[in-house]
Amino acid sequence: MIRLKQVSKSYSKEVAVQSVSLNIHKGEVFGIIGASGAGKSTLLRMMNLLEVPDEGKIEVTNQELTSLNSKGLRQVRQSIGMIFQHFHLVANKTVYENVFVSLELARFPKNKRKARVEECLHFVGLERFKGKYPAQLSGGQKQRVAIARALANNPQVLLCDEPTSSLDPNTTAEILTVLKNINQTLGVTIVIVSHEMDVIKSVCNRVAVMADGKIYETVEQQPVGIPQIDNSPQYFVKQLKKDESSHA
Numbered sequence: 001m002i003r004l005k006q007v008s009k010s011y012s013k014e015v016a017v018q019s020v021s022l023n024i025h026k027g028e029v030f031g032i033i034g035a036s037g038a039g040k041s042t043l044l045r046m047m048n049l050l051e052v053p054d055e056g057k058i059e060v061t062n063q064e065l066t067s068l069n070s071k072g073l074r075q076v077r078q079s080i081g082m083i084f085q086h087f088h089l090v091a092n093k094t095v096y097e098n099v100f101v102s103l104e105l106a107r108f109p110k111n112k113r114k115a116r117v118e119e120c121l122h123f124v125g126l127e128r129f130k131g132k133y134p135a136q137l138s139g140g141q142k143q144r145v146a147i148a149r150a151l152a153n154n155p156q157v158l159l160c161d162e163p164t165s166s167l168d169p170n171t172t173a174e175i176l177t178v179l180k181n182i183n184q185t186l187g188v189t190i191v192i193v194s195h196e197m198d199v200i201k202s203v204c205n206r207v208a209v210m211a212d213g214k215i216y217e218t219v220e221q222q223p224v225g226i227p228q229i230d231n232s233p234q235y236f237v238k239q240l241k242k243d244e245s246s247h248a
């Protein structure tokens with residue numbers, strides 16, 4: 001599904017990614033973890049050519065991205081959705097419009113756009129929020145809009161760059177549940193970059209550990225599942241009192 005062959009990228013003299021080869025299979029939830037500066041985001045951003053590699057080849061759905069002209073690249077990008085840590089929503093557009101725009105850009109059939117936006121907002125549980133603006137939403141809701149937008153063109157791949165790093169544990173669990181659902185019900189291949197071990201362990205079936213621009217090791221794992229978070233005040237009080245007594 002995604003095939004990287006000896007891909008490298010430098011910024012001035014800074015080597016961000018160094019000769020990485022990697023195959024990500026259809027239907028996987030693939031994680032990329034490592035220290036800050038290890039090259040995770042750069043590697044992910046090369047999978048849809050947001051960053052252009054200096055060397056190497058990148059194939060997505062059997063098409064070599066670096067050899068495509070701009071029209072070909074635009075078409076292939078419709079099968080690759082992406083979400084970001086800071087959501088990247090358009091501030092002066094409503095929830096509905098944020099999703100609608102991606103259908104316009106992709107020249108989705110005009111008479112089907114409205115229904116598709118509603119379908120995507122329904123999938124992420126945000127139908128009631130369609131008239132709101134991003135500033136009126138919580139972080140988790142903003143990420144859901146970004147997911148709906150990324151899903152609008154029926155992608156085969158969803159690239160997720162630190163998708164939960166701005167969110168609290170409860171909202172993180174909600175977003176991971178949405179991502180898992182997308183993988184299981186829609187069969188979308190998911191790649192998640194995160195520095196949070198709990199996130200990677202909860203949903204990924206294979207994980208690349210990056211260091212100094214290279215893949216140090218790729219580990220297969222059984223996802224441990226998404227933790228059930230108790231957000232009740234009773235839970236917080238209990239945890240505080242437990243910590244107090246363990247330090248007495």
Ligand SMILES: Nc1ncnc2c1ncn2[C@@H]1O[C@H](COP(=O)(O)OP(=O)(O)OP(=O)(O)O)[C@@H](O)[C@H]1O
Nearest residue numbers: 011014015016035036037038039040041042043195
């Ligand atoms: N646009 C850029 N211009 C210059 N240097 C960059 C750019 N993007 C990344 N780098 C450098 O490339 C290296 C890898 O960065 P990258 O963001 O890929 O790492 P990361 O593992 O995702 O880190 P983090 O977890 O902190 O986001 C770092 O040394 C970084 O400073």
